[in-house]
Amino acid sequence: MSARVEHTDVGAYALGLLEADDKRAFEAHLTTCRACTAELAELSGMAGVLTGMGPIEPEEDRRGEGEVVDLLRRRKAADRRTRRGTVIIGVAAAVTLVAGGIAVGSGLGGPSSPIAVGGTHHGTGPAEQFYEEGTPAGGVGAEGVTGGVVYESKGWGTHAALKLEGVRGPLECELIAVSTTGERKAMTGWAVPPAGYGVNGQPPLYMHGGSPWNPERIDRFEVVTATGETLLTVDI
Structure with a gap:
């Protein structure tokens, strides 16, 4: 796992989507990367919102925000050996849905930006x-x-x-x-x-x-x- 790829794993790690090996590697990366550590703290609140939507069951009639988390999980399983930047975009899309159509913050083509919620700001993203x-x-x-x-x-x-x-x-x-x-x-x-x-x-x-x-x-x-x-x- 390259340093470039590691930076894009923040969203996937926050949602618990990383494979065991990738999770251990990313946790080792966190010990030396202040930017990812700060961003993880910011994204943890979003992860709580998304995962708080209830357990993901295999029924075909799942609707609403639960489908967003399920989609991210299935997409991660399919794309885990490719660049993980797409997961960050998926996180931003999920937050957009939860927030009613407007993203609080998003990033394209690279690590996501620091997110300010309710006028607060944490660390340097x-x-x-x-x-x-x-x-x-x-x-x-x-x-x-x-x-x-x-x-x-x-x-x-x-x-x-x-x-x-x-x-x-x-x-x-x-x-x-x-x-x-x-x-x-x-x-x-x-x-x-x-x-x-x-x-x-x-x-x-x-x-x-x-x-x-x-x-x-x-x-x-x-x-x-x-x-x-x-x-x-x-x-x-």
Whole structure:
């Protein structure tokens, strides 16, 4: 198990989906990886919500959130010898269902971002670490809103980490990539709790996102609300 793969096992470990050998290897990895340890603490609450939906039985009439956990278990059994990043996306999808259609936090193409729930923030997650170690492109925000984006080219497109402050909730937001030809694609979405991010002593939001476009095709990133308001524009 490579270090790259180990980082993507946080969601699977939190839900108890790892094989015995992989579980032992990941637990050994946790002793040396502060980012995964912090992220595991954040995901443990979600695991409690999902596993608290009741036992998974083999009846064909299972419905609701119990099917989400069952799907993750069966998918893990089929894909355990492939890259485990898909499990993280599955966890984000499960949380989206539980939360009523809006993810509290998600990550694409890499380890999931730190998740802020009810204005709390625990430790330094991979999104924050990537942002702080990079060279942010600063953004122009609406009144009181500040932030920026760190991005990198990947084989599949562009991986980006967003920092956002000065936003009050409740809101539903998306990080959008706008191409040089004006096309728009959503990279990730989240809900802003009433306490907000980066206001009244609340921590900022750090969020991962992914685009199938290479950086050369991207003109700018935008943070927009569900009502169409642009909170932040980051030219690249």
